[in-house]
Amino acid sequence: MRATHLGAGSARWVWLMPLCLIAALLIGASVGETRIPLATVLEVLASKLGVIDHPLSTLDEAIVWHYRLARAVVAACCGAGLAVSGVILQALLRNSLADPYLLGISAGASTGAVTVTVAGLGAGMISMSMGAFAGALAAFSFVALLAHLAGGGQGVRGAGILILAGIAGAQLFNALTAFIIAHSANAEQARGIMFWLLGNLSAVRWPDAWLAMPVAGASLAVALSQVRSLDAFAFGAESAASLGVNLRATKGLLIGTAALATAVMVAITGAIGFVGLVVPHACRLLVGVRHRRLVPATTLCGAVFMVLCDVVSRVVIPGQVLPIGVITALVGAPAFAYLMVRGRR
Amino acid sequence: MSEPAAPLLSARNVSFSASGQTLVDGVDLDVFAGETLGVIGPNGAGKSTLLRLLAGLLPPGIGEVRFEDAPLSRLSRRQIARCMALVAQQAETDERLTARDAVELGRTPWLGRLGSWRAEDTAAVDRALKAVEMGALADRPWASLSGGERQRVHIARAHAQQPQLMLLDEPTNHLDIHHQLAIVALIKALPITAVVALHDLSHALRCDRVLALLEGRVVALGTPLEVLTPALLRTLFGVEARLVDDPEGDTPLIAFNRRG
Numbered sequence: 001m002r003a004t005h006l007g008a009g010s011a012r013w014v015w016l017m018p019l020c021l022i023a024a025l026l027i028g029a030s031v032g033e034t035r036i037p038l039a040t041v042l043e044v045l046a047s048k049l050g051v052i053d054h055p056l057s058t059l060d061e062a063i064v065w066h067y068r069l070a071r072a073v074v075a076a077c078c079g080a081g082l083a084v085s086g087v088i089l090q091a092l093l094r095n096s097l098a099d100p101y102l103l104g105i106s107a108g109a110s111t112g113a114v115t116v117t118v119a120g121l122g123a124g125m126i127s128m129s130m131g132a133f134a135g136a137l138a139a140f141s142f143v144a145l146l147a148h149l150a151g152g153g154q155g156v157r158g159a160g161i162l163i164l165a166g167i168a169g170a171q172l173f174n175a176l177t178a179f180i181i182a183h184s185a186n187a188e189q190a191r192g193i194m195f196w197l198l199g200n201l202s203a204v205r206w207p208d209a210w211l212a213m214p215v216a217g218a219s220l221a222v223a224l225s226q227v228r229s230l231d232a233f234a235f236g237a238e239s240a241a242s243l244g245v246n247l248r249a250t251k252g253l254l255i256g257t258a259a260l261a262t263a264v265m266v267a268i269t270g271a272i273g274f275v276g277l278v279v280p281h282a283c284r285l286l287v288g289v290r291h292r293r294l295v296p297a298t299t300l301c302g303a304v305f306m307v308l309c310d311v312v313s314r315v316v317i318p319g320q321v322l323p324i325g326v327i328t329a330l331v332g333a334p335a336f337a338y339l340m341v342r343g344r345r
Numbered sequence: 346m347s348e349p350a351a352p353l354l355s356a357r358n359v360s361f362s363a364s365g366q367t368l369v370d371g372v373d374l375d376v377f378a379g380e381t382l383g384v385i386g387p388n389g390a391g392k393s394t395l396l397r398l399l400a401g402l403l404p405p406g407i408g409e410v411r412f413e414d415a416p417l418s419r420l421s422r423r424q425i426a427r428c429m430a431l432v433a434q435q436a437e438t439d440e441r442l443t444a445r446d447a448v449e450l451g452r453t454p455w456l457g458r459l460g461s462w463r464a465e466d467t468a469a470v471d472r473a474l475k476a477v478e479m480g481a482l483a484d485r486p487w488a489s490l491s492g493g494e495r496q497r498v499h500i501a502r503a504h505a506q507q508p509q510l511m512l513l514d515e516p517t518n519h520l521d522i523h524h525q526l527a528i529v530a531l532i533k534a535l536p537i538t539a540v541v542a543l544h545d546l547s548h549a550l551r552c553d554r555v556l557a558l559l560e561g562r563v564v565a566l567g568t569p570l571e572v573l574t575p576a577l578l579r580t581l582f583g584v585e586a587r588l589v590d591d592p593e594g595d596t597p598l599i600a601f602n603r604r605g
């Protein structure tokens with residue numbers, strides 16, 4: 001009864017969420033080592049969008065526009081992309097613990113991105129993203145195959161086997177990454193890569209946002225086009241097929257989308273954990289389990305969550321910026337524990 | 346039951362193997378519009394596998410299944426889902442769906458990818474819930490439903506799919522006797538064709554025709570009285586059974602003895 005009630009009342013929530021996102025972006029642009037008043041932030045925005053044109057402090061403009069806003073936008077895209085990937089994986093694998101990070105997909109993406117960088121195939125974001133995509137698909141295939149060979153099916157045991165396979169995959173790909181760095185990277189490359197691996201938004205600028213935005217938008221669009229199929233997986237793949245879902249095409253499209261979103265976000269920011277786990281579950285409590293509502297809610301909440309985590313990572317220890325992955329893990333690990341305990345039944 | 350010439354669904358020499366074992370072996374079968382066909386056989390006889398083959402969920406290794414003379418392999422999943430619905434033997438979920446949510450899934454093949462939910466979809470869902478007497482429990486979460494209530498929701502989901510053919514795998518499992526009889530009556534009353542895997546032979550007696558399956562092969566196909574002979578029941582189940590006339594009804598009763 002309760003779930004339906006919340007679900008029915010959710011239409012209002014959905015309209016609030018874009019406002020929350022705008023508010024979060026403004027906070028992201030205003031809060032930091034030097035606090036910039038919201039009025040200045042708005043002035044910079046207005047002048048950048050050509051609404052007003054009177055001269056601004058170039059320092060304010062540089063901090064707000066080139067540094068903080070770019071960073072907030074990338075954080076939002078990254079949160080949206082990872083959260084949508086989480087929803088997709090949870091529905092297709094029927095596993096409430098499925099998440100790109102826990103399933104080793106992020107680790108595979110890191111390996112791919114590092115390989116491309118070290119091999120000198122171009123340090124550009126596009127080539128790194130393509131390497132990351134290949135790595136993400138390789139990691140997913142490895143984990144899925146391992147879970148299958150280990151006899152993982154439905155139910156509590158199957159869910160556990162999948163997560164174990166994810167751990168094995170993550171360890172394997174992280175070791176590969178470390179090996180590639182030790183073997184092939186020069187000292188300067190190695191330092192840069194280690195910094196990036198921890199999940200870091202410090203180096204992010206607008207060109208990253210121009211890549212992150214279309215990818216986040218496209219993954220949202222794909223997920224929205226498949227909300228009925230995602231729902232149809234509730235009783236398993238066979239049931240989805242008997243409801244008219246073309247399993248091969250749908251799974252290929254959705255897993256490809258999740259892998260691409262994860263890969264591009266990892267290429268830009270490094271592997272950031274738990275977003276794809278925490279956000280969809282929180283949204284299920286707010287808007288229910290039907291994907292028509294869950295997908296847009298998760299996208300927006302993921303974006304807001306990540307922007308706020310980034311803000312916290314910048315202010316929690318004065319004078320020091322924590323890797324954002326630390327903050328998401330501090331929120332995510334307890335949530336993971338809660339889901340595990342609740343899943344016991 | 347007058348049988349029209351062209352079958353709704355036909356299987357020709359359908360075989361299926363997995364792990365080197367032949368699970369369904371050369372099944373020839375015509376299902377005619379409007380009839381209720383019962384499928385009986387011991388555990389592991391291949392009933393569920395045969396239903397999956399008929400539903401196009403498994404591709405037969407040999408042979409072919411046709412719906413209205415179109416090979417299933419040439420139809421899209423969506424086209425098939427508009428023609429037939431499957432109620433599987435075990436289908437569970439951890440999602441916090443309500444009974445109504447689960448029934449609404451039955452509308453999937455009729456909805457456009459982005460197309461919105463229409464009044465006729467709600468009407469179909471309401472009708473389906475009512476048909477299985479689950480209207481009052483429509484807003485209950487899945488986890489709170491009893492086994493029999495879940496089974497009825499699955500049947501309602503198939504009903505909301507508005508198929509011409511319903512494939513049901515032991516639909517009366519978990520149901521109390523009232524709802525067993527109600528579901529069998531509902532299946533017979535619906536203007537659809539049904540293929541029903543059954544364990545309860547008294548329900549098989551109420552079908553129009555019965556197919557007996559043993560080790561993946563058809564051992565008998567005909568009217569219930571032709572098929573449910575003491576000799577066949579001995580072959581299938583290793584029990585002594587005979588039909589006795591019910592002094593107060595039309596359908597005979599089955600009396601069992603374990604083979605001693």
Ligand SMILES: Nc1ncnc2c1ncn2[C@@H]1O[C@H](COP(=O)(O)OP(=O)(O)OP(=O)(O)O)[C@@H](O)[C@H]1O
Nearest residue numbers: 363364366368386387388389390391392393394395
């Ligand atoms: N993928 C598979 N690989 C190997 N054997 C299988 C597979 N699927 C089913 N089987 C076996 O095929 C046989 C037929 O299975 P099926 O589920 O069709 O039987 P059934 O007649 O529905 O039995 P029940 O009355 O218990 O439901 C069983 O022996 C089963 O163990």
Ligand SMILES: [Mg+2]
Nearest residue numbers: 392393434514
């Ligand atoms: Mg069976």
